[in-house]
Amino acid sequence: MIRWIVTDLDGTLVGRDLAMVPASREALRRFTAAGGEVVIATGRMEDSARRFYEELDLTGEAILYNGARTVNLATGRVLHERHLPAAAWKELLALFGELPSGVHPVAFRDGAAYAVDDAPELRDFARRDGITLRDPGSWHDLPAEGFTKCMLIGDPLPDPPIAGITAVKSEATYLELLPEGATKGEALRLLAASRGVPLGQVAAIGDNPNDLDMLAVAGLGAAVGDGHPDVRARAQITVGACADGAVADLVSLVMSAS
Numbered sequence: 001m002i003r004w005i006v007t008d009l010d011g012t013l014v015g016r017d018l019a020m021v022p023a024s025r026e027a028l029r030r031f032t033a034a035g036g037e038v039v040i041a042t043g044r045m046e047d048s049a050r051r052f053y054e055e056l057d058l059t060g061e062a063i064l065y066n067g068a069r070t071v072n073l074a075t076g077r078v079l080h081e082r083h084l085p086a087a088a089w090k091e092l093l094a095l096f097g098e099l100p101s102g103v104h105p106v107a108f109r110d111g112a113a114y115a116v117d118d119a120p121e122l123r124d125f126a127r128r129d130g131i132t133l134r135d136p137g138s139w140h141d142l143p144a145e146g147f148t149k150c151m152l153i154g155d156p157l158p159d160p161p162i163a164g165i166t167a168v169k170s171e172a173t174y175l176e177l178l179p180e181g182a183t184k185g186e187a188l189r190l191l192a193a194s195r196g197v198p199l200g201q202v203a204a205i206g207d208n209p210n211d212l213d214m215l216a217v218a219g220l221g222a223a224v225g226d227g228h229p230d231v232r233a234r235a236q237i238t239v240g241a242c243a244d245g246a247v248a249d250l251v252s253l254v255m256s257a258s
Helices: 022-031 046-055 086-096 120-129 184-194 210-218 230-236 246-257
Strands: 004-007 036-040 061-064 068-074 078-081 103-109 112-114 147-152 165-172 174-179 202-206 218-225
Touching: 004 246, 022 036, 036 046, 036 061, 046 061, 061 184, 061 230, 068 184, 068 218, 078 184, 086 174, 103 120, 112 202, 120 147, 165 210, 184 202, 184 210, 202 210, 202 246, 210 218, 218 246
Parallel strands: 004 036, 004 202, 202 218
Antiparallel strands: 061 068, 068 078, 103 112, 103 147, 147 174, 165 174
């Protein structure tokens, strides 16, 4: 019996139009009405994820920042969080000065997003996520402690070998730089343990490589049909495309089996 469905947002539950796929939304509502629980697991920050959380009438925890922070968006209670080490931030500052002209950094701290550059790629990112990017003037004006994550946005993306950081792609032009050990899968382990839910009673669905460990941790891991080839190859099952109701397919599968 599946008690939880854990779903990624962009490319899984949320389509290219930046809206929740109606069939998937209604299926998740049926699942919760039948006694199940839905958890969103996303790279988005609080302000960006909240509208989807509220659209589903959720009241529990959400896995945010690709697993670096788990927070109840209804109450604001933080279950757990990780931060980038100060030494890693200093290495990132050096990296920022050497990035190709088409790549731009964004840093997240205390629920806010910061960017020094003014570039079309960053404006598109802010529009997509529904957030405001704050300009600190200089990266060196920010404290070295307390960063939840950084992102590199653009092309070509580097692969910086920095101690204390886990790097993972969440989109073709998004590289997430996370505190070491911060993954959606680890956040799911901690959340399920805190709630006494066996992982075998959890189904998870995603479309990009940053979802892989979450799918491996869950009792049932599903890939979106038009997701990344690595995800489709390694998931237990593959459902339909995002726009066709990938999450609805998973809901139908688990509800018919219960």
